[in-house]
Amino acid sequence: MTSTRHAGIILILLMLLSGAATADLRFPTPELDEPLPETTTPEPRQGIWRHIEYVDAAVLAGAIVAASWFAFKRRSRRGIAVVMLLSLFYFGFYRLGCVCSIGAVQNAALSIGGDGYAVSFPIIAFLLLPLFGTLLFGRTFCGGVCPLGAIQDVVALKALKIPRPIEAGLSLFAVAYLAAAVLLAFSGTVFLICRFDPFVSIFRLVPVGKWIEQVAMGEAGRVSFSVAGRVDLLILGGVMLLVGVFVARPYCRYICPYSVLLRPLSRLSKWHVTITPDECVQCRLCENSCPYNAIEAPSAPDPGRHFGKLGLSVCLVLWPVMIAAGLCAGWLAGPAVSRTDHHVRLAEHLRRADAGEETDHDLAAAYDRQPLGADEIHAIAGRVRSRVRHGAMIVGGFVGLVAGMRLVRWSVRRRRPDYVPDRGTCLSCGRCFEVCPIERKRRNDAAASAGEDG
Amino acid sequence: MTDRDDKPKLTRRELLRRGLQAGGVVVLAGGTAGLISEAVAGKGDTVWQLDPDKCVKCGNCATRCVLDPSAVKAVHAYEICGYCELCTGYFDPKATELTTAAENQLCPTGAIVRTFKKDPYYEYSIDEELCIGCGKCVDGCERFGNGSLFLQVRHDRCVNCNKCTIAPACPADAFRRVPADQPYLLKTR
Numbered sequence: 001m002t003s004t005r006h007a008g009i010i011l012i013l014l015m016l017l018s019g020a021a022t023a024d025l026r027f028p029t030p031e032l033d034e035p036l037p038e039t040t041t042p043e044p045r046q047g048i049w050r051h052i053e054y055v056d057a058a059v060l061a062g063a064i065v066a067a068s069w070f071a072f073k074r075r076s077r078r079g080i081a082v083v084m085l086l087s088l089f090y091f092g093f094y095r096l097g098c099v100c101s102i103g104a105v106q107n108a109a110l111s112i113g114g115d116g117y118a119v120s121f122p123i124i125a126f127l128l129l130p131l132f133g134t135l136l137f138g139r140t141f142c143g144g145v146c147p148l149g150a151i152q153d154v155v156a157l158k159a160l161k162i163p164r165p166i167e168a169g170l171s172l173f174a175v176a177y178l179a180a181a182v183l184l185a186f187s188g189t190v191f192l193i194c195r196f197d198p199f200v201s202i203f204r205l206v207p208v209g210k211w212i213e214q215v216a217m218g219e220a221g222r223v224s225f226s227v228a229g230r231v232d233l234l235i236l237g238g239v240m241l242l243v244g245v246f247v248a249r250p251y252c253r254y255i256c257p258y259s260v261l262l263r264p265l266s267r268l269s270k271w272h273v274t275i276t277p278d279e280c281v282q283c284r285l286c287e288n289s290c291p292y293n294a295i296e297a298p299s300a301p302d303p304g305r306h307f308g309k310l311g312l313s314v315c316l317v318l319w320p321v322m323i324a325a326g327l328c329a330g331w332l333a334g335p336a337v338s339r340t341d342h343h344v345r346l347a348e349h350l351r352r353a354d355a356g357e358e359t360d361h362d363l364a365a366a367y368d369r370q371p372l373g374a375d376e377i378h379a380i381a382g383r384v385r386s387r388v389r390h391g392a393m394i395v396g397g398f399v400g401l402v403a404g405m406r407l408v409r410w411s412v413r414r415r416r417p418d419y420v421p422d423r424g425t426c427l428s429c430g431r432c433f434e435v436c437p438i439e440r441k442r443r444n445d446a447a448a449s450a451g452e453d454g
Numbered sequence: 455m456t457d458r459d460d461k462p463k464l465t466r467r468e469l470l471r472r473g474l475q476a477g478g479v480v481v482l483a484g485g486t487a488g489l490i491s492e493a494v495a496g497k498g499d500t501v502w503q504l505d506p507d508k509c510v511k512c513g514n515c516a517t518r519c520v521l522d523p524s525a526v527k528a529v530h531a532y533e534i535c536g537y538c539e540l541c542t543g544y545f546d547p548k549a550t551e552l553t554t555a556a557e558n559q560l561c562p563t564g565a566i567v568r569t570f571k572k573d574p575y576y577e578y579s580i581d582e583e584l585c586i587g588c589g590k591c592v593d594g595c596e597r598f599g600n601g602s603l604f605l606q607v608r609h610d611r612c613v614n615c616n617k618c619t620i621a622p623a624c625p626a627d628a629f630r631r632v633p634a635d636q637p638y639l640l641k642t643r
């Protein structure tokens with residue numbers, strides 16, 4: 001009743017005032033005796049905070065150098081752990097986990113994809129510093145700097161040994177994840193890695209940074225918990241940490257898309273940490289010290305050339321099959337992936353509306369507000385669909401290619417006389433240093449000589 | 455990548471390694487150069503903003519932001535406002551009387567402040583501490599009024615996520631990156 005009455009009043013008002021109103025406004029603006037207030041526009045960041053990303057990049061470089069120094073020069077797990085915890089605090093809880101090196105891959109893809117977005121220098125630094133660092137020192141970034149790794153490292157208390165075939169199979173997920181994330185970022189729709197980052201919501205649960213800034217500015221610090229629609233991610237993060245108690249760093253080993261880039265670089269790295277500072281005496285004490293399953297035992301006696309040949313040829317036959325399977329999977333997944341695009345969603349809405357089906361109210365409103373006609377939207381959506389389908393096929397084929405390559409690698413025998421870290425999966429965390437008797441002797445000697453000097 | 459190492463041919467392996475290493479450096483250096491040229495060609499730092507002309511007031515801004523309450527707030531372009539006594543952005547359509555009583559207000563948090571200016575004009579302003587960015591007032595104002603209320607990302611609150619979490623949820627594709635030195639898309643006359 002009342003609403004119709006008000007609508008009536010408005011209508012009458014409209015008719016009365018339409019003559020006086022300016023062309024584009026329903027109601028005339030009043031003549032007030034005072035000037036009108038301005039719409040306020042608070043600046044993005046004030047003063048020194050404006051360029052904090054450059055500070056972040058410098059801290060990142062420093063942290064990689066520090067972690068590498070502790071790993072190589074001091075051979076100190078404790079030193080690496082301290083660097084790791086400091087970076088967890090700074091990049092995670094203080095800077096809220098954004099931008100991170102893992103996510104920066106998407107910025108680069110979007111920038112190259114080109115919808116007017118260009119990466120900024122700090123993001124380039126975040127993407128490339130760990131890559132260069134890994135090419136020099138191995139994955140010291142993963143072990144000592146990455147906040148996502150650090151939060152998992154802290155909870156890895158009862159690490160179980162995962163059988164190698166399962167390890168290898170699960171780590172293929174990371175390849176698919178990287179390829180999908182690059183594809184989606186390239187098309188400018190979703191940043192998959194950020195959307196399903198399991199730890200960023202934990203970093204943001206307690207806004208430590210805001211509190212520190214408030215106290216630094218001389219205001220009373222006020223801490224409030226903040227969940228804000230991220231409940232799904234909090235659960236994901238919680239589950240990941242729970243699993244992480246038994247399976248050390250599950251995100252790093254099986255999910256992290258950045259690790260797909262770091263692994264081969266680490267294999268090629270100029271230097272890499274060694275378990276022992278001197279010659280390995282094959283005491284086997286380090287065998288179980290690695291929570292990440294990255295220590296390889298000396299190679300078993302040769303099972304015979306015939307066996308190796310058979311294995312290799314089976315893998316070489318399977319390789320193209322895997323690539324083909326990947327292409328098929330991509331072709332099938334294409335339509336579902338394309339639904340992340342705005343125009344495809346609009347086209348879907350139009351199709352449903354034409355068929356008289358129930359459709360989304362907000363999409364209908366969005367359609368009314370944009371200038372394109374139905375035919376144009378269908379045409380754009382068609383182009384996006386076919387592009388995405390091709391992209392998804394490239395992604396699938398790439399995953400098949402990598403899977404086949406790893407299988408071939410696996411079937412090729414390598415000679416290892418000693419216990420050595422697997423350069424691809426070793427995170428340079430330094431845990432194995434402590435258990436090596438040669439290392440212990442070195443430390444005792446060093447302590448003794450220091451004692452003599454003193 | 456398949457290195458045959460049944461025999462201890464260390465020199466050949468070492469050569470292969472060096473070659474791949476050099477390849478890695480070249481690829482990374484190329485990538486660096488490419489990205490730096492992208493960054494130089496670009497317009498520098500960007501921030502997230504939503505285009506009020508595209509916005510459909512779906513309410514996702516209130517719920518999808520990583521902050522609670524959202525960094526998106528209703529803002530007011532006073533120069534467009536009609537200063538109506540009966541403001542359809544302020545009053546609930548089911549309001550029984552035009553008073554500031556909570557049951558008459560459209561805003562679920564009472565974030566709109568109504569001030570008498572001179573007969574019959576009232577000024578409406580947003581208390582951003584209370585506003586949750588749901589866009590109900592924006593919808594009301596646009597439906598029957600001048601459309602002077604609209605939503606904006608407030609940069610004193612926004613943490614500028616790498617990818618705004620509201621953007622993929624926006625049914626109108628209204629979110630985009632804008633240059634950090636022009637961080638607002640305001641409605642003007």
